[in-house]
Amino acid sequence: EVQLVESGGGLVQPGSSLKLSCVASGFTFSSYNMHWIRQAPKKGLEWIALIYYDSSNKYYADSVKGRFTISRDNSKNTLYLEMNSLRSEDTAMYYCAHSGGSHWGQGVMVTVSS
Amino acid sequence: DIVMTQGALPNPVPSGESASITCQSSKSLLHSNGKTYLNWYLQRPGQSPQLLIYWMSTRASGVSDRFSGSGSGTDFTLKISSVEAEDVGVYYCQQFLEYPRTFGAGTKLELK
Numbered sequence: 001e002v003q004l005v006e007s008g009g010g011l012v013q014p015g016s017s018l019k020l021s022c023v024a025s026g027f028t029f030s031s032y033n034m035h036w037i038r039q040a041p042k043k044g045l046e047w048i049a050l051i052y053y054d055s056s057n058k059y060y061a062d063s064v065k066g067r068f069t070i071s072r073d074n075s076k077n078t079l080y081l082e083m084n085s086l087r088s089e090d091t092a093m094y095y096c097a098h099s100g101g102s103h104w105g106q107g108v109m110v111t112v113s114s
Numbered sequence: 115d116i117v118m119t120q121g122a123l124p125n126p127v128p129s130g131e132s133a134s135i136t137c138q139s140s141k142s143l144l145h146s147n148g149k150t151y152l153n154w155y156l157q158r159p160g161q162s163p164q165l166l167i168y169w170m171s172t173r174a175s176g177v178s179d180r181f182s183g184s185g186s187g188t189d190f191t192l193k194i195s196s197v198e199a200e201d202v203g204v205y206y207c208q209q210f211l212e213y214p215r216t217f218g219a220g221t222k223l224e225l226k
Contacts, residue, residue, distance in 0.1 A: 035215070045155075045163065045206055047215040059213040062115075095162060101153050101208070102174060104162040 002026040004096050004105035011111045016086055022079040022096030022105055030054075030074035033099040036081045038092035039107075046092075049081065053099075064090075086112045116141045116209050120218035126226035127197050135192045135221045137207035142187030143170070151211035154183055154192045157220075158203040166205075167192065199225055 008020040036049045048061045049070040069082040079096050093107040121136035143151045150170035155163040165174040167183035180195045204220040
């Protein structure tokens, strides 16, 4: 069974940093591209980043480019999202998702507030 | 960026009736390989999104055949035949032709 489990969220102050993790199981993690997608409270879905299976390419939404970094460790079956210079508008549930969108994690909440 | 625009449903939808959700893209999602790069998702209340349809009209594994996707290069429809209680939630279309991947704003389905 495919499982994606996010962690690392929490309440942080504006301007601070946070690193999210997503541990994958049930499939050959190193063979698939992976996404981060977020959803602000009561809002729709926003795609924010993708990383190729071998880390050779990374793509970002303009809203996070230059502040967020997606990475992965295939030896640990883990996807990461490093978030810097956090703003109140980054407050959201953050989901990791399998390449084609067929599997999503349960999400981890990030709240940016003073 | 490709803009995805979703239509609204005349909520609430009576149980057992059919419902159609529309989605329009600002650019054709039809690739030269003949495939249309559009997904449909359902997000039930309190849950993560679930993939329903990919390549515009292919049902994802385990998805009921009451769900069907159709369309052209820029205009798409998700049809739900005989709406049931488990279909309640917000439906999203998403293009995966280009980066950034973009979603529609969502269409809420409520049951009568």
